Amino acid sequence: MEGLKDVILQYVTKEYLEDDSEPLNFDTPLISGGIVDSFSMVSLKRFLENRYNIQIPDDKATPEAFDSVNKIAVLVEEFVGKKG
């Protein structure tokens, strides 16, 4: 899973960050910080599922679990691990 956090960070930056925004880091609050709203979280979840060929159950896709790149990486690793 090398580069997992970088991949997520790049995707969030490209898709959700607006012009002139401060750059993100792995701990930047995404949901509580207003960068990704609860509806947009659905497309971020879809990206992760497509990219890593996993299924994240809706009850695991909570605003808290998606609130930073670090937290998302923990979630993805859990499901990638289960797959293996």
Next chain:
Amino acid sequence: MSHIGSYEERIKNFSWSIAEKELGYKPGDVINIGWYATDRICRQGKAAKAALIHEGFSGVERRYTYNDIRLASNTIGAFLHGLGLKNEDRVCLFMDRIPELYLGFLGILKIGAIAQPLFSAFGDESLFVRLSNAETSAVLTQKKHVFKVRKILDKLPHLKHIIIVDHDGKAPLKEREVAFSLEGSKPVEDLECFPTKAESASVLHYTSGTTGMPKGVQHVHYSLISQYLTAKWVLDLQENDIYWCTADPGWVTGTSYGIIAPFSLGVTQCVLDAGFSTEAWYRFIEKNRVSMWYSAPTAIRSLMKGGDEIVKKFDLSSLRHLASVGEPLNSEAVVWSERVFGRPFLDTYWQTETGCIVISNYPGMEVRPGSMGKPFPGVTGTILDPSRNEPYPAPGKIGLVGLKFDWPSRMRTYWRNEEAFQKKFRNNWYITGDRARMDLDGYYWFAGRDDDIINTAGHLVSPFEVESALLEHPAVAESAVVSKPDPLNLEVVKAFVTLKPGFAASKDLDLEIMNFIRKKLSPLAMPQEIEFVDSLPKTRSGKIMRRILHAKEWGEEIGDTSTLENE
């Protein structure tokens, strides 16, 4: 003791003049919402009382007294006036929930201009159709959102000023842009409010239509009368309350009950401008000692998902009254809130067009979980038989929710679209577009929409608007958009799509189309599911039959298919 006291007694003795007298308004007087919400409260000796407690994304808190909001709205009003903006000009607020949104709204009203709030998550296409239709003269925005305005500027000849409220000087201003800093401006002590009258236009909120583009719902300054009284009797706002309305002023709840009503009642309100998290919300209530909480079913269901245990980590004993708006509140949520907060969320029903709560549950009245409640005193409601457009002679049957269109905050028209406005009436009843039944005791029970509009998390999305945007994606040949049931948001957007030759369905294309709509329209309008199909059901004349797709999604009978192309 609640303000409403006995609902039955209020019905017997009701007149809107109750609110007029309390506000010191007489028919024919000048009535300016901006003045009533700030200057009048200061004149009542409450200048030093907290009006707005604001917490931003970063956790930074800003506090404003009633004198502060009076001065700030004067300052913004004077700045706009200085740019040459005048009464009846449309001035858009395109901002996150920062203090300038609330204060700018009041400043716009003070100079007699028409406030046009738009949800800051709107994409450039959603923004364009609304600014273009209203021929908006100016936009108040933030540097993080200005790029969307720049994209469409060439197509907006009426837009003269783009006012950036947080310009830091790092990037140069572009064409038609001007910087404004509230904190860096000298406060304007005296601003002569424009002498608006009862029927002067005040607010323009855009709402989704089934077949056409969004329509501008035009409200007037006299709306204050029923926004004030409904907030007093339904939300039961009391002198010492700390009030939290979780709605964004990009939508009507956020202006009627997030700005106009609480400030005109002189209440302290708090605003949390941050994304949703269960813990953050409970912490906010605890920290601010929130006593009256007005929220939405999707948020309540999200809190329910967080479980009961987390509630025990916080001191929420300040809560004394809870209400909900935006979509039907399911009975489970009412029962849950009573268990964990010690009191039920009371459902309130209204629309952008009604301007204020028209059917509701009330403090002190028996709550029937899952019911919309009863009409507000002064509002006449009925259930119409759709085949005759007449009220059913007896309760019990599902029909159209109709209202006698005569309360102060009703919309006056759709902006430059009187034809669409007139279509909202049958036999002199205003047709809400919702279906419900009435029980023997006069309680209303929501049954569903009577059109194709999608209600997702309390926000209305037009399938027509999403379909039109989908067709602009290079891979999409045809599209049909319907609602799909969702346990959290009530409904979400689902799109059926046929592809142009040379394109193949794939997971990547699915995501690409989702993001295309999210950026072009808004995250709310983004289809949460896209189904690629070979063809769409159509009538013989070629019209797509959304009804069939909707029925499949909801597990309903498909009904008459005699006009179907391939039958």
